[in-house]
Amino acid sequence: MNTGQHIDAIDYVPSRRAHADIDRADGTGLAATGLRHAYRELTVLDLDAFTIAPADRHAIIGPNGAGKSTLLNLLAGTIRPTTGRITYNGQVITRRRAGWRARAGISRTFQHPTVYPGLTVLDCVRMGGYHHRRNPEHTPQEWLDLVGLAGYAQQVAGELAHGHRRMLDLAVALAGQPRVLLLDEPAAGFTDTETTRLLDILGGLPGWMAMVLVEHDMAVVTALADWITVLHHGRRHTDGPADVVRADPTVRALYLGAPETAHAAHR
Ligand SMILES: Nc1ncnc2c1ncn2[C@@H]1O[C@H](COP(=O)(O)OP(=O)(O)OP(=O)(O)O)[C@@H](O)[C@H]1O
Numbered sequence: 001m002n003t004g005q006h007i008d009a010i011d012y013v014p015s016r017r018a019h020a021d022i023d024r025a026d027g028t029g030l031a032a033t034g035l036r037h038a039y040r041e042l043t044v045l046d047l048d049a050f051t052i053a054p055a056d057r058h059a060i061i062g063p064n065g066a067g068k069s070t071l072l073n074l075l076a077g078t079i080r081p082t083t084g085r086i087t088y089n090g091q092v093i094t095r096r097r098a099g100w101r102a103r104a105g106i107s108r109t110f111q112h113p114t115v116y117p118g119l120t121v122l123d124c125v126r127m128g129g130y131h132h133r134r135n136p137e138h139t140p141q142e143w144l145d146l147v148g149l150a151g152y153a154q155q156v157a158g159e160l161a162h163g164h165r166r167m168l169d170l171a172v173a174l175a176g177q178p179r180v181l182l183l184d185e186p187a188a189g190f191t192d193t194e195t196t197r198l199l200d201i202l203g204g205l206p207g208w209m210a211m212v213l214v215e216h217d218m219a220v221v222t223a224l225a226d227w228i229t230v231l232h233h234g235r236r237h238t239d240g241p242a243d244v245v246r247a248d249p250t251v252r253a254l255y256l257g258a259p260e261t262a263h264a265a266h267r
Pocket of ligand 1: 064066068
């Protein structure tokens, strides 16, 4: 066990979500065991287990630097764990790169969207769905319609405003026809109108699509998630059904601050 200074600050808490959840789903789903990530000697994430079964809507919350994006990056394959194992539908994918995982059904959006800035909006979505080009569920234009960018198809992606760029990032991820959608602060920097639109879009996605949501905005978490994991200094502070975690006095005191919103804790 690593003894990095970050991690020692909080007790180890086993997940309330058993690996039986994956078994219940006939072995399908995304599962990590003994997942640890360190930068040099500093461990920034240390989780015994983390599982996503089909149709799960799972939010990861916690203060800045808690390890939320690190966990998402490990699941997406953007970074590799220092130790631990990740499986997807029973297959070990720990060393698989992000592109391989996207083709296998694990797509993600970014905290800072990195859409192909020189391509048109439409071509970005074509790229996102490239591996399904012979048998797409929807055309690129239909994905743009869904996210409200129908009128921007021929615009250069790098010239989009922040909110539109985020929506494009989502369309690119969806064009990959994910079974697991990883969302890194999808509502960050959005106006209330854009957040409402985002919630409509995400709430309208097929029920079988699993979602892992890193988000500071508790209104978004409440609208989308049925399960919450609270990370603190890289460890699971607690997890459980969304309403139970939101009512937990320690979570409220440590993280939520003012009722109903986490924004205050992050500003
Ligand atoms: N490339 C890196 N090199 C060194 N330390 C890093 C690196 N990336 C992240 N960290 C550290 O890892 C810890 C976890 O970072 P991470 O981005 O996962 O936190 P987070 O919970 O997503 O935070 P936020 O809410 O601010 O996005 C932080 O202490 C951060 O400074």
